[in-house]
Amino acid sequence: MEMWFSDEHTDNVKLSLRIKRQLFSAESEFQRIDVLESEDFGKVLVVDGDLMLTEKDEFIYHEMITHVPMAVHPDVKNVLVIGGGDGGVVRELIKYDSLEKIDVVEVDPLLVEVCRKYIPEIACSLNDSRVEIYNEDGLRFIRSRTSEYDLIIIDSPNPFGPGEGLFTKEFYGNCYNALRDDGIMINQNESPFYEEEAFQCQRMHKRIVETFPICKVYQAHIPAYPSGHWLFGFASKKYHPLNDLNGVGWKLRGISTRYYEPRLHYGVFALPVYVEELLRDVE
Amino acid sequence: MEMWFSDEHTDNVKLSLRIKRQLFSAESEFQRIDVLESEDFGKVLVVDGDLMLTEKDEFIYHEMITHVPMAVHPDVKNVLVIGGGDGGVVRELIKYDSLEKIDVVEVDPLLVEVCRKYIPEIACSLNDSRVEIYNEDGLRFIRSRTSEYDLIIIDSPNPFGPGEGLFTKEFYGNCYNALRDDGIMINQNESPFYEEEAFQCQRMHKRIVETFPICKVYQAHIPAYPSGHWLFGFASKKYHPLNDLNGVGWKLRGISTRYYEPRLHYGVFALPVYVEELLRDVE
Numbered sequence: 229m230e231m232w233f234s235d236e237h238t239d240n241v242k243l244s245l246r247i248k249r250q251l252f253s254a255e256s257e258f259q260r261i262d263v264l265e266s267e268d269f270g271k272v273l274v275v276d277g278d279l280m281l282t283e284k285d286e287f288i289y290h291e292m293i294t295h296v297p298m299a300v301h302p303d304v305k306n307v308l309v310i311g312g313g314d315g316g317v318v319r320e321l322i323k324y325d326s327l328e329k330i331d332v333v334e335v336d337p338l339l340v341e342v343c344r345k346y347i348p349e350i351a352c353s354l355n356d357s358r359v360e361i362y363n364e365d366g367l368r369f370i371r372s373r374t375s376e377y378d379l380i381i382i383d384s385p386n387p388f389g390p391g392e393g394l395f396t397k398e399f400y401g402n403c404y405n406a407l408r409d410d411g412i413m414i415n416q417n418e419s420p421f422y423e424e425e426a427f428q429c430q431r432m433h434k435r436i437v438e439t440f441p442i443c444k445v446y447q448a449h450i451p452a453y454p455s456g457h458w459l460f461g462f463a464s465k466k467y468h469p470l471n472d473l474n475g476v477g478w479k480l481r482g483i484s485t486r487y488y489e490p491r492l493h494y495g496v497f498a499l500p501v502y503v504e505e506l507l508r509d510v511e
Numbered sequence: 512m513e514m515w516f517s518d519e520h521t522d523n524v525k526l527s528l529r530i531k532r533q534l535f536s537a538e539s540e541f542q543r544i545d546v547l548e549s550e551d552f553g554k555v556l557v558v559d560g561d562l563m564l565t566e567k568d569e570f571i572y573h574e575m576i577t578h579v580p581m582a583v584h585p586d587v588k589n590v591l592v593i594g595g596g597d598g599g600v601v602r603e604l605i606k607y608d609s610l611e612k613i614d615v616v617e618v619d620p621l622l623v624e625v626c627r628k629y630i631p632e633i634a635c636s637l638n639d640s641r642v643e644i645y646n647e648d649g650l651r652f653i654r655s656r657t658s659e660y661d662l663i664i665i666d667s668p669n670p671f672g673p674g675e676g677l678f679t680k681e682f683y684g685n686c687y688n689a690l691r692d693d694g695i696m697i698n699q700n701e702s703p704f705y706e707e708e709a710f711q712c713q714r715m716h717k718r719i720v721e722t723f724p725i726c727k728v729y730q731a732h733i734p735a736y737p738s739g740h741w742l743f744g745f746a747s748k749k750y751h752p753l754n755d756l757n758g759v760g761w762k763l764r765g766i767s768t769r770y771y772e773p774r775l776h777y778g779v780f781a782l783p784v785y786v787e788e789l790l791r792d793v794e
Contacts, residue, residue: 239529
């Protein structure tokens with residue numbers, strides 16, 4: 229039997245993966261959730277028809293959204309992860325013994341349950357004693373928090389669907405308030421390549437630039453995501469992503485990774501000319 | 512009407528582009544050549560069913576294979592391009608007034624003819640007076656050349672089909688001999704992500720490491736290519752790709768680009784941990 233899952237990158241471009249079997253499918257209160265087993269990418273989490281993560285390359289996304297700020301901020305104790313019900317960001321965070329509290333705000337309890345059952349290699353990290361999961365709307369959760377976190381990671385799917393509110397200026401302002409005076413906010417910032425995503429990417433950057441004094445965008449090669457060229461936003465109240473890197477300190481922690489290393493740190497912030505121009509237009 | 516072209520990245524992964532129309536299709540003595548007009552990637556050149564280049568992202572490949580060595584070598588006069596019948600590398604090379612001679616060895620005259628007719632935006636550069644096109648086998652051409660070139664760019668499709676001989680140790684040895692004492696050789700080095708390509712990538716690197724004293728691999732984000740994470744090999748007799756970069760000198764030439772800038776130069780050589788490990792295994 230031939231079975232293929234196609235992730236639509238645009239109306240005119242799609243990436244298709246050969247599927248061995250569908251492991252799970254259900255509609256939650258918020259969205260449709262599927263887990264597929266693919267030939268080349270291992271298990272694949274699909275939400276509302278969009279590829280969220282694959283077993284083969286999720287390490288790239290999760291390492292890059294986590295270790296880049298952790299190698300800069302000298303003393304992270306309290307972290308907030310918005311979205312991230314799959315546990316990938318938390319798996320990277322718990323590698324740091326010095327962290328004291330990790331709050332995860334995932335609106336959809338079914339997503340967490342499904343990930344725990346079908347991708348335990350990733351989701352098992354959610355059992356760490358420092359982790360608290362809030363099944364709440366991220367936008368509402370953040371409104372009531374002030375000067376509480378050293379690091380906020382916005383691991384939101386995309387600017388459509390239930391996560392839409394996580395891409396507004398109001399939301400970024402609330403994140404700013406929820407951060408301590410030397411806090412850092414990281415967001416997944418879409419891809420700069422296809423027109424519609426490039427526009428989202430620009431819009432997000434504009435709103436963050438209007439909220440935080442220090443804002444830089446960095447990149448990673450994530451093969452399963454549209455165009456494979458993925459951006460992240462580094463927004464900060466005090467620490468500069470390059471000038472305040474403590475690569476030696478990070479290496480001394482002995483954290484094991486497969487993509488990130490401080491050796492890469494400057495390079496991931498060196499964006500191609502066309503991406504720089506896209507972002508500069510709104511700075 | 513729905514028409515899609517699919518580029519097989521592996522037996523189990525494919526990237527599909529919606530096609531407006533097929534502009535050309537023929538079998539040459541060497542291979543099947545198609546030119547398609549796609550919705551999102553503009554014109555697409557397909558050889559033996561494999562995507563060779565797209566109008567939308569070819570600038571990334573061609574800039575990165577050309578400007579990286581040109582920003583390092585202080586005095587390039589004679590260049591050899593092996594493959595490259597589409598003219599993309601030559602279009603970047605002719606931006607340098609100081610170049611005196613560009614030899615292009617493209618085994619298939621039909622490929623050159625088709626590119627001239629259907630993608631003149633790229634191929635028109637082949638009319639530059641410094642360019643000489645040899646419709647010969649690259650492997651045979653290079654055997655008779657000694658200390659002739661400052662830069663050799665191997666713009667070969669892949670290690671299968673008619674270009675197979677361009678991936679052997681004998682071939683790299685002949686390139687070494689065809690280079691002057693301070694010459695540089697650049698090759699497209701496949702992607703490190705999918706298993707089969709990662710193996711090719713490793714094998715190529717091994718053969719080059721055995722031939723040249725200085726060998727470093729660098730990367731670019733090329734969305735239409737498998738995994739979007741593409742590697743290039745920088746092999747050199749004298750100049751080091753990082754220590755001998757002359758970024759200021761390059762900027763002073765006033766060359767216009769959309770991806771490369773010396774600002775990116777160090778970053779593109781900073782490879783992810785898993786790629787470093789893949790290459791280190793054969794060094």
